Amino acid sequence: MGAVGTNTDGTAGERRQLINVAYRLLGSLAESEDAVQEAYARWYALPRTRRDEIASPGAWLTTVTGRICLDVLGSARARREHYVGAWLPDPLPDHAEWDHGRGTDLADQMVLDESVTMAFLVVLESMTPAERVAFVLHDVFRYSFAEIADILDRTPAACKQLAASARRRVRVARAPVTAAGQADVVRHVKEAWETKDIAALVDLLDPAAVMTADGGGMVGTVLRPIEGGARIAQYMVAIAAKAPGLELLERSVNGVPGLVAQRAGAVMTVASFDVADGRVTRIWAVRNPEKLRPWVRAGQAVYRKRILSDE
Secondary structure (H helix, E strand, O other): OOOOOOOOOOOHHHHHHHHHHHHHHHOOHHHHHHHHHHHHHHHHHOOHHHHHHOOOHHHHHHHHHHHHHHHHHHHHHHHHOOOOOOOOOOOOEOHHHHHOOOOOOHHHHOOOOHHHOHHHHHHHHOOOHHHHHHHHHHHHOOOOHHHHHHHHOOOHHHHHHHHHHHHHHHHHOOOOOOHHHHHHHHHHHHHHHHOOOHHHHHHHEEEEEEEEEEOOOOOOOOOOOEEOHHHHHHHHHHHHHHOOOOEEEEEEEOOEEEEEEEEOOEEEEEEEEEEEOOEEEEEEEEOOHHHOHHHHHHHHHHHHHHHHHHO
């Protein structure tokens, strides 16, 4: 499993790997951090003699983190039944786009690849907890089914079957459009949205497109997905009309081109897109303030720099 750190008990270098595993399993930065912290708490609760006996602290921490995430996934289904509106995974910023540097936020530790795109994470949400753990650990992180068996308390053969079942769900989704191709479509959506051009938006949206918004009951938004390109276009233009001063920025969202809506440096919405044949097929708009904290900090930093440069 993960490489052992260089500190005395071999665990310091594992945190980033564990955070990346946990986020792909849970889709939530806060829950991922809690899971990893709990794994470390259990590690340091072991007697020193027991820790010294463990040949690979990284493997031990991954196993424990995986089991904690499995429990969280099981309880999350019940919690989300009481969630106000649709639940979406936390969107991840690329801080290099905001301040050309690396910060200390949890989101900074994420490896932004195809396994964290919003489209991929939404597919993961359709899996059972056991399928998700088996698939993510094997297909994304290349852990063996023998190692995964220790986490799921099943045989390696059973874990292999779980991963195969999950893989079939993933195959239903298309291969993603290239970043350049998606960026062009997203840029045109931004321009049409800014000019409140319903006809242009309708042309850019697939007739069967679906828009899902996550406000968590904390801000106003639609509680159910909006279906149909024409209806989505009308809704987007209505939002723009009600929000004067809203600025749209082209930003990487979970590693692919997306849009960020902000006002006076305050990030209001982060939108992810799925594109096929030059048209948007899915829009995921996250408005829940608790899920936008990494974006708010990044946006405020850029806004302050802009104000200072104008003075």
